[in-house]
Amino acid sequence: MGQQRTVATTLTRAVTERIGASLAGVDAELARRYPGDPGTRQPVHTVYVPADALTADTPRSWGDQALAALDAHAPDAGAFAAVLGIPDDLAGPVHARVRAKLEREPVEDLRIDFEDGYGPRPDDEEDAAAGRAAELVARACADGTATPYVGIRMKCLEAAVRERGVRTLDVFLTALMDAGGLPGGLVLTLPKVSYAEQVAAMARLAEEFEKARGLESGRLRFEIQIETTQAVLGADGRATVARMIDAAEGRVTSLHYGTFDYSAACGVGAAQQSLAHPAADHAKAVMQVAAAGTGVRLSDGSTNVLPVGPTPRVHDAWRLHHRLVRRSLERAYYQGWDMHPGHLPTRYAAVYAFYREGLEATAARLAAYVARSGGEVLDEPATARALSGHLLRGLDCGAVDAAEVAGLTGLSRADLDRLAGRAG
Template identity: 75%
Template sequence: MAQAAGTTLADAVRAEVGAALAATDAELARRYPGDPGTRQPVHTVYVPADAFGAGTARAWGDEALALLDAHAPGAGALTGVLGLPAALAAEVHDRVRDKLLREPVEDLRIDFEDGYGVRSDAEEDAAAVAAARAVSAAVADGSAPPCVGIRMKCMEEAVRDRGIRTLDLFLTTLLDGGGLPDGLVLTLPKVTFPSQVAAMARLCGAFEQAAGLPAGRLGFEIQIETTQAIVGPDGRTAVPLLIDAAEGRATALHYGTFDYSAACGVSPAHQSMDHPAADHAKAVMQAAAAGTGVRLSDGSTNVLPAGPAEQVHAAWRLHYRLVRRSLARAYYQGWDMHPGHLPTRYAAVYAFYREGMAAAAARLAAYVAGSGGAVMDEPATARALSGYLLRGLDCAALDGQEVAEATGLTRAELEALAGRAPGAS
């Protein structure tokens, strides 16, 4: 009979340590719940409120298709413009066209801030009501993007009351028109201090109570557009304070390329998503948000694919490169400001996932089988591999059957490895 292993510490010591760390355990669970496990859109399309209607997403898809057919009508042409790997060219091109036909926009933000400007109260009131009615109509007929909502004006004194009224009108009209859509997203811009985020959280709670909604129904994105949102006046990193001030309502951090660059003194010719100032801000955002369940979005390029073919191609190459750069840095979402950005958004996203699928699937299959392989992966890496494949499935870069055949795993098994709640997608 094997001899029982001996220990030295008394059970009371272990119990004392557990009791001493109980509050820490609870705080870790509260602050770092992990990824929400739901689908994250690959982009956010911004449309000025006065230009939005129930058919906006379809109109963007149609314009994007027209540009694609005019300037890269086949797989070879698209490869020539973007430098896609020849082996992926046909698949990527066909998937991009299918996406533009089927679901051209994954997330749409109706803009009442910079893209809309300052209007009379009567005009903005009417626009807020019209936007909500158009969203309700699109939801009712099935043409709404999976995620849709508004960017209101910020919490600074000059526009605060106007922003609050627009938010109230939009949400109230949605409720009157059939209810809040499942994919509702609200965006709070130009955040400088945690108190502004706390005020937004208070507004959400007050609206829920007044409208009889469940507590916590409303969340919001925080736009990082000011230097004070990265480094506070006391020298501390400010992003964790912003997340904490949201009291569990923060859903994402969105980097604002041009406002942040200008705040850093970057000259207009050098304001870009890949400027060192942008990389620093986004690295801080990434570290602060890790494990919190608050997602990240990169910003946009203001170089539009318009004009003659050579100008369109140059803009596409820039956009494709920037999107691929963001994906490699774990920024899986970004802003698109023009219908012509949709072909290169999806081309970059689809190439990213299709290029890496075979290697990711093989590593994950080896991990699950315990057979080792060329790379020895740990549970955290297996979680990342599963998340990578699930993201590819969510945006239609990958098909369920090919992933199942390559990994030997069902979607439910992938979700379990990735730490997603079953069926959360």
């Protein structure tokens, strides 16, 4: 054995300590602003239902209507795959999982709408609707039929509707508290945000409600809908959405792109308004960069082309929706809005095919990374986070099973959480 070589250095320990001290503020700021993924399930969609159309069996009704659409327009795996262009080897597994999902849990996130889908109503009518919505949510939570995530979209905080929006939020939350408390999957959506000050005001409303009802600080969090141009680019030329995340002081859970309001604000004609329009891609790219690392998640918008009518028309609408969902997934937008029960089959078909088609290759790359065995691709820690995150999202939505993933990777759910940088 040779003698151990002495490593020579020039800088003193004091220099290193001074550098560390000079960056202590930056270290704290990075930890505060960029905590990383929250480690919780993200729904694959949000279903939008006007408050006056809500019933106790709305989620089950949507699932039944989606199953009926499948039976009427694509009665077997081969027919469904042929419409959507799903590869033959995935046709059976995807079709079976879509049907099982529609039977078991057709809606992952239900948003009761008091904004555009509900419109202006007399105050007593909206008060009653908000109280009724809370009653239905509380009852569903009590009997085990609630969707995993549920909440309301209030009217915005612009001057014309501000008092009405605040009152509806108050009536809904108060009724939930009086009925036994807030559900774990409660989600609140603030639409048509233009300035960071509106987000700060929403955060203050949440704080005041928490204090008044003895809730822990931070219990109430909310989504921001990005559907005005001012939410993306401010008058000073800076990205407004980043300031909105900061203004919420940790209360923002996600950013939701509003397809039609944003497109119209940009002057896009009605026939060209789409998730795939360049104006939409620009807005969503800004949102994506602003949210990266913050723990704030992203949701794409919706299509207003409904799969109704004769079979050829339904097939055309299905192909459009499937293509748009797939496109969003490829661009790391793992959630979107669905406007009609007929959208559910193609939502889940696109999601399940996306996570299943590369399952073996993804698992092999991750297993090779963990084993340090190389493989055909030399992956880095950041890519390992992406690979494990991909598998976790597939597990959360039911596209893949834990036993499948464990068999292919040798990794448990806790292992995947750790590799993905999730809290678990």
